[in-house]
Amino acid sequence: DAGVTQSPTHLIKTRGQQVTLRCSPKSGHDTVSWYQQALGQGPQFIFQYYEEEERQRGNFPDRFSGHQFPNYSSELNVNALLLGDSALYLCASSQNVIVQDATNTEAFFGQGTRLTVV
């Protein structure tokens, strides 16, 4: 099991440009969440995708958008990049379970994409 994989690992973009980050969830997982982790801080929830739809969203502007594909993989798009968008972007996958089993409550994280906006 490859776990959660993200690409690319590092990315440098210019202010105003657009960027797309990719995530493949852990095998058997159908829910993908994206987090932004600024330097020296904890991850902040951006949004979550399930059944190819955005199910929840954190306090991020519309410049941040996403997509989930039928194979459960996901993309995070950021338009009109700002210097403040420089961060580590983490993808987390999990199972959507109706009956909460504690063993299914954890999220598995990828290694992240380090985005630098210059």
Next chain:
Amino acid sequence: AQTVTQSQPEMSVQEAETVTLSCTYDTSESDYYLFWYKQPPSRQMILVIRQEAYKQQNATENRFSVNFQKAAKSFSLKISDSQLGDAAMYFCAYRSGVFNKFYFGSGTKLNVKP
């Protein structure tokens, strides 16, 4: 809204000794889960330990244990017999019982001295 607070930005421990990392949280929910994640320089978040709010018994995973005080909304992590490989950022995280999203604290950097 749920908030998670880690008041210790950095801590140091001698190899083989014990260290406790603190975490408090705020919520109005009754059903939730708490986690400690470890983030080494490789950046990958690794689950250390999990606690269900409905369980009174404190979770234990080998050298790692928690002190869960539900009324005080406190969730500390104790690492016994610290090893050099324990050096990393540690994040306390809250997960709602209903919504599958995590709220993280700001992290505690743990240094382990040989």
